[in-house]
Amino acid sequence: MQTSTLFIVILVLTLLAYYAGLKRARQRRDIETLQALPSHYGYMTAMLSAIPAALLLLGWSMFEPSYLDRQIVQHLPASVLEQSEDRVKLVVNNVHLLLAGGGTGEDTELRPAAEAYLEARRESRMLVTVLIVLLGLSGVVFALSRYLTRQHARRRVEAVVRLILMGCSAVAIFTTIGIVLSVLFEALRFFESVSIIDFVFGTSWSPQTAIRADQVGSSGSFGAVPLFVGTVLISLIAMLIAVPVGLMTAIYLSEYATTRFRSIAKPLLEVLAGIPTVVYGFFAALTVAPFIRSLGESVGLDVASESALAAGIVMGVMIIPFVSSLSDDVISAVPQAMRDGSLALGATRSETIKQVIIPAALPGIVGGVLLAASRAIGETMIVVMAAGLAARLTVNPLEAVTTVTVQIVTLLTGDQEFDSPKTLAAFALGLMLFVSTLLLNVIALHIVRRYREQYE
Amino acid sequence: MNNTEIVKRGLKKRYAREKRFRLYGRCAVLVGFIFLALLVVDITLKAMPAFGVTEIRLEIPLDRGSLDLPAEGAISEEMLSAVNYGGLIKKSLREAFPEVSSRKEKKLLYGLISSGAEFTLADRLRAEPSLVGSQPLEIWLKADDDVDTFFKLGSQTSRIDERQIEMIAALEQSERIRVAFNTTFFTASDSREPEQAGIRGAIVGSFWTLLVTLLVSLPVGVAAAIYLEEFAPQNRLTDFIEININNLAAVPSIVFGLLGLAVFINFFGMPRSAPLVGGLVLSLMTLPTIIIASRAALKSVPPSIKEAALGIGASNMQVVFHHTLPLAMPGILTGSIIGMAQALGETAPLLMIGMVAFIVDVPGGIFDSATVLPVQIYLWSDSPERAFTALTAATILVLLAFLAVMNAIAIYLRKRFERRW
Numbered sequence: 001m002q003t004s005t006l007f008i009v010i011l012v013l014t015l016l017a018y019y020a021g022l023k024r025a026r027q028r029r030d031i032e033t034l035q036a037l038p039s040h041y042g043y044m045t046a047m048l049s050a051i052p053a054a055l056l057l058l059g060w061s062m063f064e065p066s067y068l069d070r071q072i073v074q075h076l077p078a079s080v081l082e083q084s085e086d087r088v089k090l091v092v093n094n095v096h097l098l099l100a101g102g103g104t105g106e107d108t109e110l111r112p113a114a115e116a117y118l119e120a121r122r123e124s125r126m127l128v129t130v131l132i133v134l135l136g137l138s139g140v141v142f143a144l145s146r147y148l149t150r151q152h153a154r155r156r157v158e159a160v161v162r163l164i165l166m167g168c169s170a171v172a173i174f175t176t177i178g179i180v181l182s183v184l185f186e187a188l189r190f191f192e193s194v195s196i197i198d199f200v201f202g203t204s205w206s207p208q209t210a211i212r213a214d215q216v217g218s219s220g221s222f223g224a225v226p227l228f229v230g231t232v233l234i235s236l237i238a239m240l241i242a243v244p245v246g247l248m249t250a251i252y253l254s255e256y257a258t259t260r261f262r263s264i265a266k267p268l269l270e271v272l273a274g275i276p277t278v279v280y281g282f283f284a285a286l287t288v289a290p291f292i293r294s295l296g297e298s299v300g301l302d303v304a305s306e307s308a309l310a311a312g313i314v315m316g317v318m319i320i321p322f323v324s325s326l327s328d329d330v331i332s333a334v335p336q337a338m339r340d341g342s343l344a345l346g347a348t349r350s351e352t353i354k355q356v357i358i359p360a361a362l363p364g365i366v367g368g369v370l371l372a373a374s375r376a377i378g379e380t381m382i383v384v385m386a387a388g389l390a391a392r393l394t395v396n397p398l399e400a401v402t403t404v405t406v407q408i409v410t411l412l413t414g415d416q417e418f419d420s421p422k423t424l425a426a427f428a429l430g431l432m433l434f435v436s437t438l439l440l441n442v443i444a445l446h447i448v449r450r451y452r453e454q455y456e
Numbered sequence: 457m458n459n460t461e462i463v464k465r466g467l468k469k470r471y472a473r474e475k476r477f478r479l480y481g482r483c484a485v486l487v488g489f490i491f492l493a494l495l496v497v498d499i500t501l502k503a504m505p506a507f508g509v510t511e512i513r514l515e516i517p518l519d520r521g522s523l524d525l526p527a528e529g530a531i532s533e534e535m536l537s538a539v540n541y542g543g544l545i546k547k548s549l550r551e552a553f554p555e556v557s558s559r560k561e562k563k564l565l566y567g568l569i570s571s572g573a574e575f576t577l578a579d580r581l582r583a584e585p586s587l588v589g590s591q592p593l594e595i596w597l598k599a600d601d602d603v604d605t606f607f608k609l610g611s612q613t614s615r616i617d618e619r620q621i622e623m624i625a626a627l628e629q630s631e632r633i634r635v636a637f638n639t640t641f642f643t644a645s646d647s648r649e650p651e652q653a654g655i656r657g658a659i660v661g662s663f664w665t666l667l668v669t670l671l672v673s674l675p676v677g678v679a680a681a682i683y684l685e686e687f688a689p690q691n692r693l694t695d696f697i698e699i700n701i702n703n704l705a706a707v708p709s710i711v712f713g714l715l716g717l718a719v720f721i722n723f724f725g726m727p728r729s730a731p732l733v734g735g736l737v738l739s740l741m742t743l744p745t746i747i748i749a750s751r752a753a754l755k756s757v758p759p760s761i762k763e764a765a766l767g768i769g770a771s772n773m774q775v776v777f778h779h780t781l782p783l784a785m786p787g788i789l790t791g792s793i794i795g796m797a798q799a800l801g802e803t804a805p806l807l808m809i810g811m812v813a814f815i816v817d818v819p820g821g822i823f824d825s826a827t828v829l830p831v832q833i834y835l836w837s838d839s840p841e842r843a844f845t846a847l848t849a850a851t852i853l854v855l856l857a858f859l860a861v862m863n864a865i866a867i868y869l870r871k872r873f874e875r876r877w
Contacts, residue, residue: 065725158773162687168679169688172700172747175740179711182718245484252481269488274859276801278830279499279852282837286845287498317491324488346463348470350477371706378708380804381830385837405710409807412717430714434707441706 003061006129010057010136014050017139021045024143025153036154041143044153047160049139053132060128067124068117075116077109183434186427193421194222199428201225205391205402207411207422222425224432226391230308230401234383235376237312237397238319242376243369245316246323251353253324254331266325273321281385284314289386296398304388304400311386312397315379319372326371330364330448331357363447370444374437380405404429503849509638509651510604511596512569512627514548516577518593522547525588536582541574545597552632553623564619572652573597596636601650601843608635641850645816646832650843653836655851657818661731661811661826662800668735668822669742669799674792676739677746678781681788684747685754686776705744712741713808721809728810729825737805742795749791753784786873793866797859803830829855 022042025034034041072095073081073088080091095110095117142148191199202223249269253262289310296303303309334357342352358365388400389410411426520527523539549565550556556565576597580587587593599607602615607624627633645657680701688694716737720726726733757780765775806812811831819826827835829851836848 062724154771158771161773162683165679165683165687168676169681169683169697169747171676171680171740171743172697172704175704175715175743176700178719179707179715182715183711186718245487248481248484249488252478252485256478256481257485265485265489268492269485272488272492274797274801274863275495276803276830276855276859278801278803278833279495279856282833282848282852283495283498285837286502287494317488320488348474350474351470353477374706375708378710380708380710381834384804384807385834405708405804408710408714409804412714412808413810413812427714427718430711434711437706437708437711438703441703445702 003057006057006132009129009132010050010053013053013133013136013140014046017049017136017143018042018046020140020143021148024148028149034149035152036157040153040157041148041151043157044151045139045143045148047139047157048142049136051160052138053135056128056132056135060124064121064124068120071120072113072117075113080109179434183427183431186424187431190421190424190428194425198222199224203393205407207407207425222421222428224404224429226393227402227404227407227429228432229393229395230387230391231377231403231405233395233397233401234308234312234315234387234403235373237309238315238376239369239373241313241316242319242323242372246320246372247327247365249320249324250327250331251357254328255349255353255357269321269324272317273325275318277318277379277381278385280314280318281381281383284310284382284386288314301398303398306386306388306400307398308387308401309397311383314386315376315382318379318382319376322375323368323372326368327361327365330361330368333364334360363450367444367446367448370440370447374440374444377440378405378433378437380409384409404433408433499849499852502846503853504846505605505608505843506641506846506850507638508608508635509640510599510607511634511636512599513594513596513632513634514545514552514569516544516548516593516595518581518588518591520589523588531585531588533582536578536585536588539578539581541577541581545569545573545577553626561619564617565623567600568603568620568623570598570600570651571649572647596634598640598651599633601841604651605842607633641847645818646814646827646835647816648814650839650841650847653844653847655829655832655854657815658827658829658832658851659854660818661815662828664731664819664822664826665734665738665806665828666796666800668732669738670792670796672736673739673742673746673795677743677792677795678750678788680743681747681750681754682776682781685751686772686780701744701747704740705748708804709741709802710804710808712737713805715740716805716809727823727825729813729815729827730823731819731826731828732822733809734806734811734826734828735822737809738799738802741802741805742799745795745798746788746792749794750784750788753787753791754780756787757783783875786869790866790870793862793869797862797866800828800862801830801855801859803834806831807834829858 019042021044022038025031025038025041028034031038069092072092076088076091080088091110095113098110098114099117199222202221203225204221204223205226206221253265257265285306289305289307292307292310292313293303293305338356338360339352342356343349347355383403383406387406388402389406390400391402391407392399394401408426408429411422411429522544525531525535525539546566549569550562553565556562577595580593580595598604603620603624606616606621624633640652641654643656644652644654647653684694684697688697716733720733720736721728761779761783762775765779766772770778806828811827812835813825813827814835815825815827817824833848833851833855836844836851
């Protein structure tokens with residue numbers, strides 16, 4: 001049976017088990033001696049039916065494809081099996097094509113493998129259907145047995161629900177582990193073919209690996225320094241825009257603006273944060289970059305059409321609301337008594353802000369700026385659309401530079417062999433990106449938290 | 457000179473400084489506003505041409521002879537499919553411009569009409585077979601995208617020939633060319649030809665992807681929030697989970713794409729480009745948002761309600777599911793909608809898992825290859841044809857409209873159900 005049909009089977013059996021358990025508990029003549037509500041008995045039998053069957057279904061649908069592929073490999077002619085692993089994979093794909101009805105006619109030697117596949121699939125589906133029906137019925141059987149009403153059903157049900165809740169919150173841990181393992185694993189494979197020293201300190205980045213070994217430049221070079229410099233350059237431009245503007249906005253809105261102005265201005269500025277980055281990318285590439293280019297030409301400067309400046313400015317604007325709302329929070333958290341004290345001594349408002357509030361809020365502001373920086377480093381779409389592709393080691397903002405994220409996207413979009421150093425390099429870059437943003441975040445959160453303790 | 461005089465002397469300068477500082481603040485706020493206005497106006501202006509499409513009126517002879525159909529008898533579907541509609545259009549064009557004779561000029565003439573026009577004509581005839589044999593059919597057919605750009609914007613693009621401009625002028629004089637509302641943009645999917653391209657496929661793809669995201673991240677996120685807020689013991693494991701959630705909220709989105717590629721596609725062998733994988737990746741991304749919003753909502757339910765329920769004998773689990781959760785639901789939904797809006801605008805992780813393919817079909821489910829609105833924007837913004845720029849901007853407007861609606865719903869929910877205890 002199909003996965004979806006089996007799913008419906010489980011659903012029906014679960015409902016059946018629920019009603020059987022409920023009915024059974026209600027039928028007790030001495031119902032007042034039951035330890036839990038009748039519905040709890042229904043939930044208990046339903047869980048007994050649903051959970052094991054659903055786990056089986058999940059496991060089966062995860063592992064069935066690879067099991068069936070192994071069946072194909074076992075029945076391939078020996079001549080195929082002698083070839084390389086990639087070649088075998090290709091043949092397995094051909095078998096799948098044959099099964100889908102797209103055979104080319106010259107693959108008669110694949111027929112036995114295809115038939116073995118069909119046979120194995122029939123068997124495994126039969127087996128799993130029987131098992132699921134049996135497991136699904138277990139709840140119903142339990143409902144009919146005498147043991148049901150002797151249980152404290154509520155406690156059992158609640159223990160299981162609690163486990164499920166806990167499992168859901170552990171998803172966050174699994175996601176982090178998944179990220180670390182996936183980037184680390186592939187990055188380590190990359191460092192087998194390219195030394196980590198060359199990668200971190202090399203100054204030449206040209207990941208084009210040739211198809212034939214004897215082609216010119218076949219090795220490709222993976223020195224990531226130009227990417228790091230490009231990323232830092234664009235992020236720096238962005239921060240140069242976002243930090244002063246964001247900070248001044250926060251100061252004005254929290255210290256000067258009337259409540260009415262604030263209630264209009266704040267949501268409007270937050271719209272900037274809600275606009276998808278791909279929209280900023282479009283704006284940077286089609287409006288800001290040509291504008292800067294023509295501006296540069298009018299004063300006699302040669303500006304690249306994908307200049308770092310354009311991407312940086314637009315990215316800076318995107319981060320403004322981020323900086324301003326984080327700074328706003330810390331500025332508002334500065335106790336009113338400090339303001340009053342300074343004003344009472346005769347300081348003007350700006351002097352109070354500059355000499356009392358900002359120094360008091362500084363750790364929080366720095367934390368916010370670091371968070372903003374980590375966002376700038378990890379930002380992808382703006383730079384993919386508005387920054388360059390060629391890696392050039394320069395700090396001139398008028399030239400085109402490329403960034404880590406741009407290279408990850410260019411290396412991984414398109415149909416490449418997954419195992420080539422080219423695609424693995426993307427994971428090595430991803431590892432660098434993950435580690436650096438993680439560090440920035442940890443430091444920023446640490447600073448923000450310590451600052452908060454000071455005043456609360 | 458006493459202190460008062462010293463202070464008084466400096467006052468003017470200090471007040472000037474105060475005024476300047478205030479001005480800087482105003483300017484900073486203004487910079488944000490100006491940029492927002494520029495962005496919206498620029499994109500709206502760029503999008504405008506995409507909502508109109510240039511059409512040319514042609515008279516197509518529909519007698520059986522010119523359709524190559526038998527002179528007598530019923531007309532079957534098959535016979536209609538076999539008609540050379542392209543030929544009919546070309547013939548009609550030649551009749552409209554009898555002076556055109558050389559091969560080169562003919563080619564230019566045929567280039568006026570979109571290559572998809574013959575399908576429009578075929579569909580029309582198949583829908584109304586009774587038209588056959590009657591009067592010649594007057595039909596508005598789409599112009600080629602270069603003609604379209606020229607006619608709407610009036611600018612001289614290099615891809616349009618002098619002779620074609622004359623032809624367009626002649627058409628204009630006889631009122632046989634017009635700009636109509638571009639319905640194709642909403643009803644068609646991606647195409648290599650700008651005048652035949654639309655966003656229906658991308659909208660449906662976004663819908664499937666968001667559906668998966670919602671179905672995964674809402675239950676898991678709410679369950680995690682309930683556990684952390686109501687049940688979790690104060691221990692290292694709980695701390696570790698909280699640190700993880702905070703960090704995940706700040707991990708660059710592209711890294712989630714790498715995770716999806718390595719785990720979902722390469723390890724579990726899920727289909728590339730499918731909304732299933734896209735939705736799973738996006739739900740991992742939105743999970744922190746939903747968990748944090750749900751926790752805040754659960755926390756705002758006053759303890760007196762929980763204590764009252766506990767007091768009359770409810771178990772902890774019953775308190776949560778019968779009282780706390782229903783009361784926190786508006787806050788949870790608001791947070792989830794905002795999380796969904798983020799997911800709708802996300803592009804980078806979807807590029808990693810192959811949702812960038814050129815897909816003409818409307819996806820029929822979560823296993824089909826699909827693309828989503830932001831990725832469609834990215835794909836079209838790369839195209840060299842000028843008409844695609846307008847399409848990109850128009851798609852951006854549609855995307856922004858969806859986001860605005862979602863956020864408006866979230867704000868409405870918050871206003872409508874917000875309760876102060």
